[in-house]
Amino acid sequence: MAEKFKEQAVIIRQEEISYGIYSMWLKTDKIAGNAKPGQFISIYCHEGSRLLPRPISICEIDRADQALRIVYRVQGKGTEEFSKMRTGGSVDIVGPLGNGFPLKGKKAFLIGGGIGIPPLLQLAKELKCEKQLILGYQDSLFLQEEFKRLCNPYVATEDGSYGTEGNVMDAIRENGLEAEIIYACGPTPMLRAVKAYAQEKNIECWISLEERMACGIGACLGCVCNSKEKDAHTNVNNKRICKEGPVFRAEEVEF
Amino acid sequence: MITEVNLAGVKLKNPVMTASGTFGSGKEFSEFTDLNMLGAVVTKGVANKPWVGNPTPRVAETYGGMLNAVGLQNPGIDLFVERDIPYLAKFDTRIIVNVCGRTTEDYCEVVQRLASQPVDMLEINISCPNVEEGGIAFGQSAKAVEAITKEIKKYAKQPVIMKLSPNVTDISEMAKAAEAGGADALSLINTITGMKIDIHKRKFALANKTGGLSGPAIHPVAVRMVYQAAQAVKIPIIGMGGIMTAEDAIEMILAGASAVSVGTANFRNPQVTMEIVQGIREYMEEYNVENINELVGAVE
Numbered sequence: 001m002a003e004k005f006k007e008q009a010v011i012i013r014q015e016e017i018s019y020g021i022y023s024m025w026l027k028t029d030k031i032a033g034n035a036k037p038g039q040f041i042s043i044y045c046h047e048g049s050r051l052l053p054r055p056i057s058i059c060e061i062d063r064a065d066q067a068l069r070i071v072y073r074v075q076g077k078g079t080e081e082f083s084k085m086r087t088g089g090s091v092d093i094v095g096p097l098g099n100g101f102p103l104k105g106k107k108a109f110l111i112g113g114g115i116g117i118p119p120l121l122q123l124a125k126e127l128k129c130e131k132q133l134i135l136g137y138q139d140s141l142f143l144q145e146e147f148k149r150l151c152n153p154y155v156a157t158e159d160g161s162y163g164t165e166g167n168v169m170d171a172i173r174e175n176g177l178e179a180e181i182i183y184a185c186g187p188t189p190m191l192r193a194v195k196a197y198a199q200e201k202n203i204e205c206w207i208s209l210e211e212r213m214a215c216g217i218g219a220c221l222g223c224v225c226n227s228k229e230k231d232a233h234t235n236v237n238n239k240r241i242c243k244e245g246p247v248f249r250a251e252e253v254e255f
Numbered sequence: 256m257i258t259e260v261n262l263a264g265v266k267l268k269n270p271v272m273t274a275s276g277t278f279g280s281g282k283e284f285s286e287f288t289d290l291n292m293l294g295a296v297v298t299k300g301v302a303n304k305p306w307v308g309n310p311t312p313r314v315a316e317t318y319g320g321m322l323n324a325v326g327l328q329n330p331g332i333d334l335f336v337e338r339d340i341p342y343l344a345k346f347d348t349r350i351i352v353n354v355c356g357r358t359t360e361d362y363c364e365v366v367q368r369l370a371s372q373p374v375d376m377l378e379i380n381i382s383c384p385n386v387e388e389g390g391i392a393f394g395q396s397a398k399a400v401e402a403i404t405k406e407i408k409k410y411a412k413q414p415v416i417m418k419l420s421p422n423v424t425d426i427s428e429m430a431k432a433a434e435a436g437g438a439d440a441l442s443l444i445n446t447i448t449g450m451k452i453d454i455h456k457r458k459f460a461l462a463n464k465t466g467g468l469s470g471p472a473i474h475p476v477a478v479r480m481v482y483q484a485a486q487a488v489k490i491p492i493i494g495m496g497g498i499m500t501a502e503d504a505i506e507m508i509l510a511g512a513s514a515v516s517v518g519t520a521n522f523r524n525p526q527v528t529m530e531i532v533q534g535i536r537e538y539m540e541e542y543n544v545e546n547i548n549e550l551v552g553a554v555e
Contacts, residue, residue, distance in 0.1 A: 004286050006525060044523065049319045051470050051523045078316075094287075094525065212312040214321065214522045217286070219279035221299075221328045222314035234330045236307040243283075 004217065005030045006094045012067060013087050018142035021115070022083045023059070023071045031095045032066045037103075037122035038185075038208055038247045041068065041095030042216040045078050053094065054078045055213050055242065057185070059118035059143075060125070068095075071118035071143065097216055098246045101206055105129045106180040111168050111194055112136065113186025117143060119208060123183060124150045132177055136168040136190065169193050179203060188255060195250040205250035211241045218243030226254040256539055257546040258532075260294070260513050262491050263414035263439035265375050267294035267349050267514060270547060271504065271532045274495050274518030275300055275353035275378060275418070276325065280339035281346070287525035292532055295349035297516060298339060300380050302355050303364040305331035309385060315451050315460035320472030320497070321519055322449050324385040324463035327355050332368045340372055349375040351416070355383060359393075359403055363410050370412035377413050379403070382420030382445035384467045394420040394445075397432035404436025414439035416493060419484070421447050421473075426480045427487035434488040442493040442516065443484060444477045470519040471497040478510045485511025485552055499523065501534020511552040 005028075012025040026032075031041065035058055042053035060069035074083050085091060101123050108127060112120045113136040121143060124133060133153035139161055147153045155163030156171040164171040168190060171177075184194045185208035198205030211223040224231075224238035229252065231239045239245060239253065258269040272295040278284055281296045290296060308328025315322045329335070335352075343350045352374050356362035366377060381393035381403060393403045404417055417433040419426065421444035430441055446467025451460035477496020485492050494512025498504050499520045507515050520527045535547070544550060 006287055048471075050316060051319070051321055051519060052314070052316045053522070092524075212314050214314045214323065215277070215283070215525070216522075217283045217525065219283040219299075220277060220314070220323070220522065221308065221325050222311075222323065224308070224311060224313075224328070234305060234328055235334055236305045236328065236330070238307060238328060 002096065003034060004094060004097060005034070006092065007031055008090045009093045011085050011087055011089045011091065014085060016083070017071065018140045020074045021071065021142050022074065023069060024082065024085070026068045026070070026091070026093065028066050028068055028093070030066070031093065032061055032068045033063050035061045035068060035096035036100035037061070037126050038101035038119055039096040039098045040246065041070070041093045042097060043082060044092040045081050046091070047081055050078050050081070052214055053216050054082070055097070055210070055216055057119040057208070058096065059121050061122050073115045094216060098242060099244065101183050101208070101247050103127060104181055106204070108132070109134060109172070109177065109179040109182045111182060111184040111186065113168060113190040114138060116186030116190075116208065119185050120183065121146055132179065134168045134171050134177070136171070136186065137162070167193070169197060172197070182206065184208070191255065198250055206247050207250050208246045209241050209248060209253065209255060210246060213242050216242050228252050256536065257548070258536065258539070260547060262376065262493070262514055265349060265414060269294045269532050269535065270508065270514035271528055271535070272351065272493065272514060272516045273297050273521065273528060274516035275380065277518040277521045281343055284521065284525055288529050290346040290348050292529050293348045294514060295351050295375065296343055297351040297378055298343070298353050299329060300327050300353040300355035300383070301329050301332055301335045301365060302327065303332055303361045305329065305334070310462040312460065312462055315466065317449070317451055317468065318472065320468050320470030321522070322451055322461055322466035322468055323446070324461045324466035326385045326463065327383055329355070332365050336368060336372060340374065344373050351376040351378050353378045353380055353418070355380045357386070359406050362403065362407055366407055366410045370410065374413055376416055376440075377411055378416040378418050378442055379407055380418050380445070382418050384420070384422060384446060384448045384465065385463060391420050391422065394429065395423055397428050400429050400432040401436040404433050404438050408437040416440040416442050418442040418445055420445050421476060421480055421496070427483045430484035430488045434490050438490060440491045440493060441484060441488065442495065444473070444480050444496045447473050447476065469497065471499050473497045474503060478506055481507055481512050482510040482554070498531070499527070501531045501538055504531050504535060505538050505550065508547070508550045509552070509554040513551050
C-alpha cells in the first residue's frame with residue numbers, strides 16, 4: 001500500500017483560469033513525489049466550522065520540485081475559502097489518496113467532462129502511447145494550452161461555442177474516433193454514456209467516480225459505490241471510492 | 256502524573272478513545288496516528304452478519320457539524336474476528352468492540368462470539384438513528400434499555416458499556432435503566448437526529464433523508480447529558496459528542512466522564528487523538544493535577 005502523508009503545504013501560486021475555476025500550485029514535502037495520475041488529496045479548511053476535508057483531484061505533478069497542481073471549481077463555502085488563499089499561505093493536506101489510473105500501452109481515449117477534466121492532464125503526460133483527448137465543457141474552456149502541448153484535444157461544448165456542439169460522445173462520433181482503452185472522469189451522465197459505449201465496442205474502460213466523503217482514507221464508509229465483486233473491506237459489494245477507487249473498471253461498478 | 260483510568264476494572268493508560276464508526280478498526284488511521292498512544296480503540300459497530308448499509312450520499316457537512324447515515328455497514332462478526340481483532344491485538348491499547356444488531360438475539364450472538372476473543376470491553380449500540388430495526392429502537396424506552404442490557408449481560412464475558420441515545424426526553428432515566436440492567440459503564444452521546452436540504456436542488460442532502468448530527472455543534476448537549484447521567488448513576492461514563500480538542504475532553508471529564516471518545520474530529524485531523532492525549536497532559540501540568548481521576552465530575 002502506498003504511503004499517505006499529512007502535511008502543511010505552501011501555496012506557490014493561484015489564479016482563476018476560467019469563470020469560477022481556479023488553479024493552485026502547492027509545494028509539498030512528500031506528497032507530490034509519491035503521487036500518481038488519478039489520485040486525489042484532501043484539503044482542510046482553515047475555518048473551524050467546516051469540519052470535513054474537500055477531496056480534490058490532482059491535475060499535475062512536478063515530482064522534481066515536490067509540487068502539485070489542483071484545478072477546482074468553486075462550488076461551496078470550502079472551495080470559496082480555497083480560492084481566496086494567497087501565494088505564500090499554507091494549507092493542511094493529506095495525500096496522495098486513492099488508487100489512480102493504471103497506465104497501459106494501448107491506444108487510448110482520455111475523456112473528461114467539466115471539472116472532471118483536470119486529472120486527465122497528468123494522465124496524458126504519463127501515457128506514452130497513442131492517445132486522443134476528448135474534452136467536454138459547458139461553455140468556457142480551460143486547460144486547453146496545457147493539453148495542446150501534449151496532443152490536440154477534440155472539444156465538445158454544450159452551447160456549440162467551440163468544437164462539436166453537444167457532449168463528448170457526439171465529438172467521438174463526429175470525428176470517427178476509435179480506441180482500445182478508455183480513461184474517463186466527469187459527471188455521472190457522461191460516465192454512464194462512456195460505460196455504455198465501451199460495452200458496445202467491447203473495450204477496456206476505466207472511470208473515476210466521486211462521492212461525498214468524510215474521512216477520505218477508507219475508515220468512515222461514507223463514500224461507497226455498488227460494486228459487482230464483494231469488497232475486501234466489508235464483504236458486501238460496496239467499494240470505497242476513496243480507497244479502492246476513485247478509479248474503477250466501468251463494468252465493476254453501478255453508479 | 257497519572258493519566259490511567261479504570262473503567263469497570265479495565266485499566267486504560269489514558270482516558271482518550273475513539274468513537275465508534277469514525278475510526279474503522281484502526282487500520283486506516285494507523286498511517287497517521289500511533290494507536291499505542293490511545294487509551295482504547297473502539298471499533299466500528301459489528302453485527303452477526305455483514306450489513307450493506309444505506310445508499311449514498313451518506314454524509315453531509317453542516318455548520319460546525321456533520322450528518323451521517325452510513326447505516327452500520329459492517330463485515331459481520333466472522334471476518335471481524337478473523338481480521339480486525341488480530342490486527343488491533345498487535346498494539347498496546349485496549350480493544351473495545353462496538354456491537355450492533357436488529358434483534359436482541361443478534362446482539363447476543365455477537366456478544367457470545369466475542370466471549371473467547373482478546374477483547375477488553377463491549378460497547379452495545381442501542382442508539383444508532385440510521386437503521387430501521389434495532390439500533391435506536393432499543394434505546395428510546397427505559398424498559399427496553401433495561402431488558403436488552405439484562406439479556407446481553409447473560410452472555411457477555413467482558414464488561415458491557417451501553418451506548419445511549421441523546422434522542423430521548425430524559426437521559427438520566429435511560430442511564431438508570433442501563434445501570435439497573437447490569438451495565439458496567441455507559442457511553443454517551445450517540446448522534447442527534449438531524450436533516451439537511453439542498454435548497455438549489457430541493458433535495459435531501461442524505462439519501463436516507465435523516466442522519467445523525469455529530470461534531471462541535473452538539474458538544475454542549477453532550478456535556479449537559481453526561482453531567483445529568485453522572486448525577487443519576489454510579490457506573491463510569493465515557494463522554495463523547497463533538498470533542499475536537501483537549502479542552503473539550505477536559506470539559507467532558509469535569510462534567511462526570513471517566514473517559515472520552517473522539518469521533519468526528521478524526522475527519523478534521525487524522526492525528527487529533529494523539530494531540531488530545533498530549534493536550535490533556537499539558538492541562539494537568541498547568542493546573543497541577545496529579546491524577547486525572549481528580550477531575551472526574553469535579554465541576555462545582
